[in-house]
Amino acid sequence: QSALTQPASVSGSPGQSITISCTGTSSDIGSYNLVSWYQQHPGKAPKLIIYEVNKRPSGVSNRFSGSKSGNTASLTISGLQAEDEADYYCCSYTGTGTSCVFGGGTKLTVL
Amino acid sequence: QVQLQESGPGLVKPSETLSLTCAVSGYSISSGYYWGWIRQPPGKGLEWIGSMYHSGTTYYNPSLKSRVTISVDTSKNQFSLKLSSVTAADTAVYFCARDATSRFDPWGQGILVTVSS
Numbered sequence: 001q002s003a004l005t006q007p008a009s010v011s012g013s014p015g016q017s018i019t020i021s022c023t024g025t026s027s028d029i030g031s032y033n034l035v036s037w038y039q040q041h042p043g044k045a046p047k048l049i050i051y052e053v054n055k056r057p058s059g060v061s062n063r064f065s066g067s068k069s070g071n072t073a074s075l076t077i078s079g080l081q082a083e084d085e086a087d088y089y090c091c092s093y094t095g096t097g098t099s100c101v102f103g104g105g106t107k108l109t110v111l
Numbered sequence: 112q113v114q115l116q117e118s119g120p121g122l123v124k125p126s127e128t129l130s131l132t133c134a135v136s137g138y139s140i141s142s143g144y145y146w147g148w149i150r151q152p153p154g155k156g157l158e159w160i161g162s163m164y165h166s167g168t169t170y171y172n173p174s175l176k177s178r179v180t181i182s183v184d185t186s187k188n189q190f191s192l193k194l195s196s197v198t199a200a201d202t203a204v205y206f207c208a209r210d211a212t213s214r215f216d217p218w219g220q221g222i223l224v225t226v227s228s
Contacts, residue, residue: 003156034213038157045206046157048216057216089157093213099147099170100213105156 004029004090004103011109017078020106022090023071028101030071034093036100037066037075041086050075077108085110113137115207115219123201123226129194133207133219134187140165141185145210148181148192150203151221158203162210163190197226 005023012018022029022037029035035053038046048057050066053073063078073092077084090103119131133146140146147162161171163181171179175194183190194201204223208215 036214038215045218045221046215047218048214051211051214051216091157091159091213091215097170098172099145099162099210100159100215102157102159 006103117222147210
């Protein structure tokens with residue numbers, strides 16, 4: 001199980017849109033529509049913001065959206081707000097007998 | 112509202128066994144879902160440790176499989192993690208979470224476990 005690849009950091013100004021990529025392989029992201037994304041503020045537990053590639057849990061802002069193409073999944077945050085500054089992690093199912101392989105995480109800075 | 116709460120020792124000696132429990136409220140473990148453990152070393156990313164179905168079926172991260180045991184106590188509505196032969200590399204915040212096929216939600220608040228003599 002190799003970790004999924006995410007950029008270490010991204011940044012954007014309030015109101016702008018940013019996209020965080022998550023690259024895997026044909027054995028994980030490429031094979032299953034079971035990609036989830038988590039937001040983690042410092043000292044807090046991660047929070048699910050996207051599941052099954054592009055579904056939002058109840059209560060999560062529609063400014064967060066997910067997509068997938070081939071072996072790469074993406075998280076887009078539109079209308080950036082200061083409160084979006086956090087670490088973001090992707091996770092993909094890797095097949096029967098396992099659960100999740102996480103990405104290395106991306107630190108989002110709102111300028 | 113489903114809530115999870117980790118508990119256990121915050122300090123474990125090298126070569127010993129780390130033992131943590133996750134108490135679940137607002138949902139009966141026996142009703143379904145997998146229940147998992149995830150850890151995060153200080154300043155680093157998340158690592159899935161393993162997950163267990165209420166029936167006892169378990170899935171473990173291949174890199175930890177030889178040292179990990181996850182078990183469930185449906186009478187107490189809680190599940191547990193044991194990690195043997197720990198080293199300093201096992202120092203981390205340990206989270207428990209409900210696992211719906213790689214969808215972890217909700218999460219416990221996490222517990223910091225330090226491995227040190």
